Amino acid sequence: MTSSPSATDRRVITLPVEPGLICLRGLSPRRLRFEVEYGLERGTTANSFLFEPGAAGGAPVLVHPPGASFAEPFLGQLAQLVPADAPLKVVVSHLNPNRVALLKQLATGWPATVLVASNPGAQVLGELWEQQRPGPGGEAAAPADAVPLPTIEVVKQETSRTLSSGHELTLIPTPTPRWPGGLMAFEASTGLLMSGKFFAAHLCTEDFAEASRSSTEEDRRYYYDCLMAPMARQVETVVDRLDELPIRTIAPGHGPAIAQSWRSLLADYRRWGESQEKASLSVALLYASAYGNTAAIADALSQGVARSGVRVESINCEFAPPEQLLEAIHTCDALLIGSPTLGGHAPTPIVSALGTVLAEGDRAKPVGVFGSFGWSGEAIDLLESKLRDGGFQFAFDPIRIKFSPDLATLRTLEETGTALGRRLRSQHRQTQRRSTGGGLSESRTNPAIQALGRVVGALCVVLARKGDGPEAIGGAMVASWVSQASFSPPGFTVAVAKDRAMESLLHVGDSFCLNVLAAGKESGPMKRFLQPFPPGADRLAGLDLDATPSGQPLLPEALAWLEARVSQRMECGDHWLLYAEALSGDLLDPAATTAVHQRRSGANY
Structure with missing residues (x-):
């Protein structure tokens, strides 16, 4: 697990989109903040867009500036493109103290700055502009040199305006509980939707657009699950509105743009939200x-x-x-x-x-x-x-x-x-059983479900450790839905329930150790790893473990072990199916046979 990056890890590059329109992309190769949506540890980007003034002059327009984390390189790049005396217009959407801190520096360096915000965004701006973090005694910290709040143009409803460069910019309020000041910008001649927090992904890349839909699908799904799923209704309303626009490219606030497959991404947002709604x-x-x-x-x-x-x-x-x-x-x-x-x-x-x-x-x-x-x-x-x-x-x-x-x-x-x-789910099932007389559920007595239970798999313990030092986290789970999947490269699949704590350590690129248990010797590891753990508990604490060549935890009493790296993930109802390539391994007990899990029903483990 990487630490929070220093300022020297961050830089800003310029990516020309078309004449008169530039993307200023902040790059951070390491995790930017300790927040759940950065959990894949793939760095991040912060995308801003600058519409330069036309030949006859006029105000340059900056859409979605980054937060203060990118202040030094971003302001340096902006100074090369926009004179300090220019009447800079800044379209702001996602607002927090970090973002407002950069806006204050913008207002200092470009005194003629005018902010453009939605009605809720203007309210948040007013509240955060004067806000001071509490000091060590609980009182407000002494304010630094005060920066007056610039003039705010309030966008109360969807509106279009022609810029001095000739671009036609439509501003679309997109309020959500997480980002009440949401404000997207759509440029008609390019079909470019600057979507802010929507459709984003935290990964560091210099390429303006993704290479293919599959290359970023896991990152965008993870971001959706972290931030969009809790407000699926409001998200669907926004997606419905965007379907009406003649979009050619979606450029979110984080990650590469989506040029070829933006319609499938909108469809995915709807599909991902359906499970929440149902x-x-x-x-x-x-x-x-x-x-x-x-x-x-x-x-x-x-x-x-x-x-x-x-x-x-x-x-x-x-x-x-x-x-x-x-x-x-x-x-x-x-x-x-x-x-x-x-x-x-x-x-x-x-x-x-x-x-x-x-x-x-x-x-x-x-x-x-x-x-x-x-x-x-x-x-x-x-x-x-x-x-x-x-x-x-x-x-x-x-x-x-x-x-x-x-x-x-x-x-x-x-x-x-x-x-x-x-x-909640357990209580719900108990209530349902009581309402049906306490008998077995229909699914458990269904012959097809009973037949499914006869599909057996090796009993294994999956162990993983991610990060180093005090920031390292480990996980463990018993797995029996395991099967070899390929000869070349040697690989296998493991099914992992979505609600397993271990799931967060098994994304594409993550490594783990599959410990195959021996028949007759499986009771000890099973008892150890099937016991309930309190939230946040270290599942590996106090265990006498060996290590694989790359440092993954290994059970010395296992029949065999395989160190592997997750190559692909497929969503399968209430489980994720992982395909992992085996990197190394060993047979520790050649005389033993593999323990298998015999089930009476395919309705439960």
């Missing part, structure tokens, strides 16, 4: 986030819940209408509420949402409380005490995180969400 159980996730840290916690919890097959309804309490809040409270099967602490208090929208929960919430449904803080965390205490006094039952202990979550905390948060989802 889920019979849901968790309402209410939050507000001043600096983005509470939202990062919410993202990790959402990712974990969604992995279990439970739908997440994400609601930003600062912008959600009351009727949406009420519907979520009434229809959900569990409710999570998170808040930052600002000046020793919870933000007013959270206090209001808490009141609604206390008045309208079902005490039989589990709740959870989470939040970030800079000093004392009174908002989290408020949420916990009011809900406990109100008779609610807690799904997990309140989550209190100072500033932003680190890697280990992100893993714990994801597994906390998954544990909640599993618990």
Whole structure:
């Protein structure tokens, strides 16, 4: 696992799109931030677009500037393209303190800057522009030299304008709970959609567009699962609007552009959202986030819940209408509420949402409380005490995180969400069994399902470790759905349930060790790795393990082992099917036979 990159790891390159239009791409080859959507560890890019003024002059237009992480190289490149006295117009969409910090530097270097934002975006800009992080004693930090908030052109509805360069730019508000100030830009003559957070992927590449749809599919799916799935309804509404545009290329805020297969990507967004919409159980996730840290916690919890097959309804309490809040409270099967602490208090929208929960919430449904803080965390205490006094039952202990979550905390948060989802599903199955008289479910007695259970596989333990030093994380799982898949190269497949904690360590490019168990000697490893682990627990702690040539953990009592690297992943219902190429291996007990798993039904393990 890589550490957060230094400024020297980051640079900005210019990619001409067409005469008068330039993409300024920030490149970070290593993980940029400790947030769940960066979990694939493939670096990132930050794409901005500069429309240069026409021959007769006019204002250059900058669309979607990056955050302060790229400030030095980005501003250096921009200074070579735009004079400091130019009347620069800046279209802003995703807003957080990091992004506002760069906007302040823009306003300093280009005093005639005018910001263009949606109505919610203008509100967020006004709130964040004067906001100061708390100091060590909880008080607001002393402000640096104040930078006046530039003039803001507010886009209240979809609008088109002709730029001095002759380009026709359409601005499309695309509000979502995670990004209420969302604002896409579409240029008619090129068919270029500058989509901001939509359709993005965190990977570092200098190529303007992807080589093929398959080359980035896993990265875009992972990004969707992390950030888009909890707001699938709003995402589908945006996709429906985009279907009407004469798009030729989609250029998101992160990752390469999609030139040849953008229609299939829109179709994928719909398909990925269908599983969320069809889920019979849901968790309402209410939050507000001043600096983005509470939202990062919410993202990790959402990712974990969604992995279990439970739908997440994400609601930003600062912008959600009351009727949406009420519907979520009434229809959900569990409710999570998170808040930052600002000046020793919870933000007013959270206090209001808490009141609604206390008045309208079902005490039989589990709740959870989470939040970030800079000093004392009174908002989290408020949420916990009011809900406990109100008779609610807690799904997990309140989550209190100072500033932003680190890697280990992100893993714990994801597994906390998954544990909640599993618990809801288990309770749902018990209720269904009681309602049908307590007998076996129809699927288990179906002859075809019984026949499926007779398909046997080797009993194995999959072990993996990722990263080095204190940031290293490990995982373990028992696997019996294992089969050789190819001779050349030597490879095999492993099926991994989506709600396994191990799943996050088995993406394309990740390495692991498959430990094949011996018949008659499988009970010890089975007992050890089938036991339940609390969220965030190190499954490898305290074990006497050997290591493969590249350092993957190896069970010394295994019959045989194979070190492998994930080459492909295919979604198969509630599992991922992994194809892995074997890199090395050994037969440790030539006289033993392979342990196999005999099942009575194909409806369960």
